[in-house]
Amino acid sequence: MLQTLKVAALRSYYRFANWRAWRAxxxxxxxxxxxxxxxxxxxxxxxxxxxxHAAERPLVIYFHGGGWVIGDLQTHHAYCTxxxxxxxxxxxxxxxxxxxxxxxxxxxxxxxxxxxxxAERHADFGGDSGGLILAGDSAGGHLAxxxxxEADAGLAxxxxxxxxxxxxxxxxxxxxxxxxxxxxxxxxxxDLMRWFWDTYLAGADPDDAGTRRAFPIRSARxxxxxxxxxxxxxxxxxxxxxxALVAALQEAGVNVESEHYPDSAHGFACSEGPTGDYAAWLxxxxxxxxxx
Numbered sequence: 001m002l003q004t005l006k007v008a009a010l011r012s013y014y015r016f017a018n019w020r021a022w023r024a025x026x027x028x029x030x031x032x033x034x035x036x037x038x039x040x041x042x043x044x045x046x047x048x049x050x051x052x053h054a055a056e057r058p059l060v061i062y063f064h065g066g067g068w069v070i071g072d073l074q075t076h077h078a079y080c081t082x083x084x085x086x087x088x089x090x091x092x093x094x095x096x097x098x099x100x101x102x103x104x105x106x107x108x109x110x111x112x113x114x115x116x117x118x119a120e121r122h123a124d125f126g127g128d129s130g131g132l133i134l135a136g137d138s139a140g141g142h143l144a145x146x147x148x149x150e151a152d153a154g155l156a157x158x159x160x161x162x163x164x165x166x167x168x169x170x171x172x173x174x175x176x177x178x179x180x181x182x183x184x185x186x187x188x189x190x191d192l193m194r195w196f197w198d199t200y201l202a203g204a205d206p207d208d209a210g211t212r213r214a215f216p217i218r219s220a221r222x223x224x225x226x227x228x229x230x231x232x233x234x235x236x237x238x239x240x241x242x243x244a245l246v247a248a249l250q251e252a253g254v255n256v257e258s259e260h261y262p263d264s265a266h267g268f269a270c271s272e273g274p275t276g277d278y279a280a281w282l283x284x285x286x287x288x289x290x291x292x
Contacts, residue, residue: 021273022078053088054126065138067196087286103202141167162228178239186265234262
């Protein structure tokens with residue numbers, strides 16, 4: 001009962017905080033609603049934002065953040081609109097199933113199925129010759145990275161790049177100093193991130209072989225990934241695992257670029273509203289997308 005109330009309260013607060021920051025309209029009132037084939041014969045809801053230069057850009061598939069628990073299409077409506085407008089690319093935002101109702105690996109299965117379905121119908125959504133960019137923030141960055149690692153050879157060949165905004169890539173049990181240095185003082189605290197992980201895994205042992213795919217930085221397939229761009233924030237419990245990901249990708253021979261925003265906290269790009277660092281990162285990743 002307490003878990004149910006906490007989830008409901010956090011979802012309401014996250015949606016309200018994003019509305020207060022952006023004053024975005026209701027995503028349901030905007031054209032672009034999609035229903036994509038999902039795993040097990042189900043469907044995955046999504047939303048298409050058509051870019052003004054879609055024919056010259058790869059198609060961007062976006063996975064929202066929110067700890068696999070509290071984000072949705074509405075919380076990231078303003079950001080996906082801005083990303084499409086700034087980059088000129090069409091963006092499809094994926095509304096994957098959330099924990100605790102649907103714990104690991106439901107979100108990862110939805111994202112992989114949705115990307116495969118989009119790749120098969122690429123011409124229906126605009127975009128250039130068939131290339132895809134997988135993008136996401138926080139837990140959405142985790143899902144973008146995990147999807148690229150799990151794609152079969154045919155699908156992987158269509159993924160031109162990854163845009164990872166302060167991504168989650170490892171379990172909190174790992175000794176990242178930023179979990180201590182940035183434990184409190186910002187919206188995403190270390191305790192909240194631990195709760196997100198525990199809610200997502202729903203009791204699954206992080207050291208069990210069946211849970212390994214939840215931690216993409218540990219994958220033996222990093223060398224198969226396409227070019228990537230990663231951003232980290234100075235006041236973020238996830239700061240050091242993001243930096244560790246960049247180092248791991250470099251060691252694996254992946255073409256990776258990184259941007260660090262030392263004065264910003266987790267959420268600056270998608271949740272806090274317009275700031276200088278938000279504008280800088282939006283311009284940086286939009287230019288990167290356009291160059292793919």
